[in-house]
Amino acid sequence: MLELIVAIFIVLALILYALLGGADFGGGMWDLLAFGPRAEKQREAIADAIGPIWEANHVWLILVIVLLFTGFPRAFASMMIALHIPLAAMLVGIVLRGSAFVFRKYDSKDDAVQRRWSTVFGVASFFTPFLQGLTLGALTTSRIRVADGAVTTGFFAGWLTPFALACGVFALGLFAFLAATFLTFDTKDRPELQEDFRQRALGSGLALAPVALAVFLASKHGAPEMYAGLTRWWAPVLLVWTSLFALVALVALYLRRFALARFAAIGQVTLILIGWSVAQYPNLITPDVTIANAAAPEITLRLLVRALGLGAIVLLPSLLYLFSIFKSDKRH
Amino acid sequence: MAMSLAFHIIFAALGIGMPLLMALAEGMYLHTRQPVYLELAKRWAKGTAILFAVGAVSGTVLSFELGLLWPKFMEHAGAIIGMPFSLEGFAFFTEAIFLGVYLYGWNRISPRAHWISGVVVAVSGIFSGIFVVTANAWMNAPAGFKMMGGQITDIDPVAAMLNPASFHEVLHMTLAALAATGFLVAAVHAFFLLRDRSNVFHRSALGIALALACISIPLQIISGDVSARAVAGLQPAKLAAMEGHYRTQTGAPLLIGGIPNDDAMETDYAVAIPRGLSFLMTHDVNAKVIGLEEFPRDQWPNVRVVHWSFNIMVGSGMAMLALAVWAGWLWWKHRCLPDHKWLLRALVAAGPLGFVAIETGWMVTEVGRQPWIIYGVMRTADAVTPMRGLVVTFSTLTALYIFLAVIVVFLLRRQFLETTRPDPARSTEATDA
Numbered sequence: 001m002l003e004l005i006v007a008i009f010i011v012l013a014l015i016l017y018a019l020l021g022g023a024d025f026g027g028g029m030w031d032l033l034a035f036g037p038r039a040e041k042q043r044e045a046i047a048d049a050i051g052p053i054w055e056a057n058h059v060w061l062i063l064v065i066v067l068l069f070t071g072f073p074r075a076f077a078s079m080m081i082a083l084h085i086p087l088a089a090m091l092v093g094i095v096l097r098g099s100a101f102v103f104r105k106y107d108s109k110d111d112a113v114q115r116r117w118s119t120v121f122g123v124a125s126f127f128t129p130f131l132q133g134l135t136l137g138a139l140t141t142s143r144i145r146v147a148d149g150a151v152t153t154g155f156f157a158g159w160l161t162p163f164a165l166a167c168g169v170f171a172l173g174l175f176a177f178l179a180a181t182f183l184t185f186d187t188k189d190r191p192e193l194q195e196d197f198r199q200r201a202l203g204s205g206l207a208l209a210p211v212a213l214a215v216f217l218a219s220k221h222g223a224p225e226m227y228a229g230l231t232r233w234w235a236p237v238l239l240v241w242t243s244l245f246a247l248v249a250l251v252a253l254y255l256r257r258f259a260l261a262r263f264a265a266i267g268q269v270t271l272i273l274i275g276w277s278v279a280q281y282p283n284l285i286t287p288d289v290t291i292a293n294a295a296a297p298e299i300t301l302r303l304l305v306r307a308l309g310l311g312a313i314v315l316l317p318s319l320l321y322l323f324s325i326f327k328s329d330k331r332h
Numbered sequence: 333m334a335m336s337l338a339f340h341i342i343f344a345a346l347g348i349g350m351p352l353l354m355a356l357a358e359g360m361y362l363h364t365r366q367p368v369y370l371e372l373a374k375r376w377a378k379g380t381a382i383l384f385a386v387g388a389v390s391g392t393v394l395s396f397e398l399g400l401l402w403p404k405f406m407e408h409a410g411a412i413i414g415m416p417f418s419l420e421g422f423a424f425f426t427e428a429i430f431l432g433v434y435l436y437g438w439n440r441i442s443p444r445a446h447w448i449s450g451v452v453v454a455v456s457g458i459f460s461g462i463f464v465v466t467a468n469a470w471m472n473a474p475a476g477f478k479m480m481g482g483q484i485t486d487i488d489p490v491a492a493m494l495n496p497a498s499f500h501e502v503l504h505m506t507l508a509a510l511a512a513t514g515f516l517v518a519a520v521h522a523f524f525l526l527r528d529r530s531n532v533f534h535r536s537a538l539g540i541a542l543a544l545a546c547i548s549i550p551l552q553i554i555s556g557d558v559s560a561r562a563v564a565g566l567q568p569a570k571l572a573a574m575e576g577h578y579r580t581q582t583g584a585p586l587l588i589g590g591i592p593n594d595d596a597m598e599t600d601y602a603v604a605i606p607r608g609l610s611f612l613m614t615h616d617v618n619a620k621v622i623g624l625e626e627f628p629r630d631q632w633p634n635v636r637v638v639h640w641s642f643n644i645m646v647g648s649g650m651a652m653l654a655l656a657v658w659a660g661w662l663w664w665k666h667r668c669l670p671d672h673k674w675l676l677r678a679l680v681a682a683g684p685l686g687f688v689a690i691e692t693g694w695m696v697t698e699v700g701r702q703p704w705i706i707y708g709v710m711r712t713a714d715a716v717t718p719m720r721g722l723v724v725t726f727s728t729l730t731a732l733y734i735f736l737a738v739i740v741v742f743l744l745r746r747q748f749l750e751t752t753r754p755d756p757a758r759s760t761e762a763t764d765a
Contacts, residue, residue, distance in 0.1 A: 065396060066418045070411065070415060072410075077407035079405065080396070080403045087396055089562070090730070091397070106382055299487055300487060304418060307422070308423075311421075322433050
């Protein structure tokens with residue numbers, strides 16, 4: 001029971017990371033892909049949107065990791081061994097992206113240098129989430145095997161499969177869609193920019209559908225247990241809701257109902273991650289490592305759950321405070 | 333890993349010290365209403381923001397790296413000392429949120445609320461440092477579990493966190509962060525004051541930074557004494573290596589410098605203060621101090637590295653103490669900011685000393701613990717990942733850290749240089765952002 005609570009918290013942190021950090025990644029992608037007469041203005045809007053809460057967004061990933069190694073130390077150790085290569089590569093992306101962002105923000109506006117950092121930022125915004133999607137996908141492929149606490153399948157298992165690659169692409173598309181949708185809302189006082197981002201949101205949203213289908217089809221062979229999970233009784237319900245949210249988001253974008261589009265996109269991403277988690281349950285690394293057999297001793301879990309409760313009491317109001325200050329334009 | 337930690341410890345120490353300076357400056361502004369303190373708080377806030385952003389990146393890398401390089405260590409230690417890491421995560425999160433409020437809230441919330449959020453940033457920064465150091469302390473003085481035939485049982489994360497080494501390590505590291513930041517910042521502003529003695533901005537800055545440095549360094553020397561005696565009890569081999577002390581003896585001399593010689597079991601060419609070590613350890617000149625000979629050779633750390641690092645750390649600490657006494661004496665005599673030319677020059681020269689002490693002190697505690705990763709429980713060699721070609725990961729990460737360090741230095745330098753030619757356009761931009 002306790003391990004389930006910790007696992008739920010991990011999924012929650014992952015969802016928040018996808019929503020907030022994911023939108024940042026997407027922003028980076030659109031920064032790199034900015035084109036047309038308003039390219040510079042688009043970049044400025046992206047930088048404004050990412051700026052204030054950028055620091056907080058990326059702490060969600062740290063939270064996922066510390067919860068994983070405190071609550072499920074064995075699973076953490078196995079993941080870090082089996083997925084050493086893509087994770088190390090992802091870290092390179094995180095460092096490049098972070099430093100490029102800091103550089104752009106705090107250095108003076110020398111155009112040539114700024115442009116180069118923007119490119120680094122954009123490129124890293126592509127391959128970091130790609131590797132994250134790929135890693136998450138690899139965990140469900142059943143290719144990574146663990147026996148007696150040791151990874152037996154080496155360092156290349158799972159993450160080079162078509163399924164994992166499709167998951168990486170899906171993460172990219174999802175974050176791009178999310179960011180563009182958020183940006184339509186953030187640029188509500190600049191109609192031309194809003195129109196630019198609306199087109200991007202519609203484009204990436206439509207492109208997401210075939211990718212999602214590809215992930216699903218690839219899962220039949222690439223991640224059989226996941227596929228089995230997705231075809232259980234509850235799956236159609238979740239699938240219908242997810243598709244509904246996706247559809248609402250697209251229609252709302254089309255009708256320029258941007259607040260609704262943002263809401264639906266948030267719902268869509270949340271449901272995708274919930275669906276993913278439920279389909280994977282109770283495995284952490286399919287099929288050998290589960291939340292039951294990798295869980296830390298009960299006393300650790302109990303303390304962790306308490307710490308999480310306490311942390312939520314401190315953090316949630318603080319976070320709401322930050323959002324409320326930032327979103328209101330009232331000035332003293 | 334060592335490389336990443338060596339860099340991270342610098343970001344982290346500044347990340348503890350800078351928000352405190354920033355909050356102090358804004359507090360001074362609220363108290364005195366002199367605009368120069370507000371300008372100072374804003375300038376230091378920018379430095380804090382850069383360090384925090386980079387610290388967040390390097391922290392993310394570290395949390396992965398623990399697993400990527402030491403999966404077996406994390407597998408066993410995760411359940412026992414994951415707790416302080418989780419708490420650190422929360423503290424860090426709180427810091428991130430309120431730093432956001434602080435940086436973007438200059439004109440959005442009341443000055444008082446703004447100052448309080450600065451204080452929250454400073455306090456949570458100190459707390460995240462405390463939590464992480466308890467995890468390191470646990471590696472030196474493992475507690476809160478039992479080993480039964482290679483299996484870990486009876487885990488008690490609270491006991492693990494409050495292990496016997498926690499108190500002195502936390503105290504020593506927190507004060508180190510404050511003193512090192514104080515001296516570094518003092519050095520920067522002393523440098524500008526040497527050019528223009530009447531610059532109010534730099535005078536105020538030096539005042540705050542110097543006060544922090546001068547208050548924390550004497551306390552740090554005392555906490556160093558507490559730490560050394562605690563180490564003598566918990567890890568006598570480490571202490572013996574720190575002191576280059578091979579043979580158990582009564583009335584042991586204090587050896588300074590010299591070349592530890594493992595084969596001859598002697599530290600050659602050292603300056604010896606008769607009975608000094610016995611006195612320092614027990615406050616009794618005739619007490620017996622255990623030497624390295626009591627331990628099997630394969631459980632010795634690298635004596636040279638540990639002894640030299642220890643001497644450098646203590647030397648730096650003493651030099652900073654001397655400076656603090658000098659500055660304090662000048663202040664007491666003249667009742668104003670000490671701006672004697674030679675003191676300023678000495679402060680500039682002493683700028684990096686705090687970080688020299690932190691790095692060497694960290695070497696003492698880490699290298700001094702070898703060959704163990706968890707003292708007396710798990711050897712470092714058993715904890716390392718089975719991944720082949722680790723040197724690739726290792727050098728990549730090291731290169732990344734060097735890259736990060738270069739960026740930080742570059743950006744901070746630019747920020748500091750800007751203070752000499754204040755640009756009205758930029759300061760309004762900072763206010764409105």
